[in-house]
Amino acid sequence: MPIAVPSGVNVGYSGRVVTVKGPKGELKLECAEPIEVKVESGAVNVTRPNDDKRSKQLHGLTRTLIANMVRGVTSGFSKNLEIVGVGYRAQAQGKKLNVTVGYSHPVVVEPPAGIDIKVEGTNKITVSGADKQMVGQLAAQIRAIRPPEPYKGKGIRYEGERVRRKLGKAGKTAGAAGGGGGGKK
Secondary structure, rough: OOOEEOHHHHHHHHEEEEEEOOOEEEEEOOOOOOOOOEEEEOOOEEEEOOOHHHHHHHHHHHHOOOOHHHHHHHOOEEEEEEEEEEOOOEEOOOOOOEEOOOOHHHHHEOOOOOOOEEEOOOOOOEEEEOOOOHHHHHHHHHHHHOOOOOOOOOOEEEEEEEEEEEOOOOOHHHHHHHOOOOOOO
């Protein structure tokens, strides 16, 4: 399936490296050995030399990576995180993110070049950028600072993520655990 290239996006291919330039930035990808990329008028075609299993795998992977690069330089990617817990909060300090989530010190996260972090209120974080892999990786690193725990659900989670809750200790019920008292009569 050819990848449509919207206006304002330039795709170049030379020496096994695909370069995609657009309004949100520039991305590069080095293609694997048997895969060929052809840039034609308004479309990018990815082809494979044969139907070996490895060639088929690399064909689909390369096509998806190039399609994600084209989408990234036009509209970009974003991941939303939310912080749940009393006293847990996030603050933006310039480009850096300052997260306070129950440790004795605040955790400072510095994004790589091309990735933006925005904080809405004190408990919503948006990670955005042109490179899908880098956006997802940074969002995963922020979530790993304090992943949601299963008893109260406190921590940093992706927006819309369901946290499986556990019951915790069961209270004593009358007669079920041997009752009270005991001893010899």
